[in-house]
Amino acid sequence: MYKSVNLLEYKLYHRKCDLLLQETEIRFAGFLDTMGNLIAGGFRENVMPLNDESERLKLHMETLLRVKTEQDFDYDLGTIEYSVSRRKKVITFTFAFDSKVLFVSTETNVEIEKTAQKIMKICSI
Numbered sequence: 001m002y003k004s005v006n007l008l009e010y011k012l013y014h015r016k017c018d019l020l021l022q023e024t025e026i027r028f029a030g031f032l033d034t035m036g037n038l039i040a041g042g043f044r045e046n047v048m049p050l051n052d053e054s055e056r057l058k059l060h061m062e063t064l065l066r067v068k069t070e071q072d073f074d075y076d077l078g079t080i081e082y083s084v085s086r087r088k089k090v091i092t093f094t095f096a097f098d099s100k101v102l103f104v105s106t107e108t109n110v111e112i113e114k115t116a117q118k119i120m121k122i123c124s125i
Contacts, residue, residue: 005039005100013100016123017041020104023122025115027090028105031097036061039100050089060103063094067101082116093119 005013013031020029021044030041038060051059070080083094088108093116095102104119 005033010040013040016102019122020119021045023118025106025110026104026119027107028103030060030103032060032064032101032103034064034099036064063092063103064101067094067096071096082120084112084116086112091115095119095123097123 017029017031017040020026021041026044027047028041028043030038033039036057066083067080070083074080080096085092086108090105091108091110091112093102093104093106095104102119102123106115
């Protein structure tokens with residue numbers, strides 16, 4: 001468990017990630033703290049990461065920075081439901097969740113809106 005969450009929060013985030021990882025199209029689901037550290041979640045069983053741990057940390061920090069920057073426009077444009085990036089090898093989704101960020105990567109053949117709605121329903125965002 002990480003210092004940035006208490007036991008109850010950790011269990012809640014961990015449970016949400018477990019539910020997400022039951023979906024076959026989801027490769028990774030994890031909650032990030034305000035420093036970009038993974039506090040709960042990980043890869044679905046039998047999924048090989050596409051980059052090493054240091055590269056994943058850089059990706060998590062970039063994701064967190066992007067979410068925080070996007071939130072600067074919430075007053076004018078409304079809050080962001082989610083952000084998505086389509087890459088050649090994966091599709092990544094980010095969701096602001098309380099003071100944490102939910103980061104999800106999926107296979108490339110998913111329907112983006114349908115998958116985003118499924119993630120939000122599972123996590124009750």
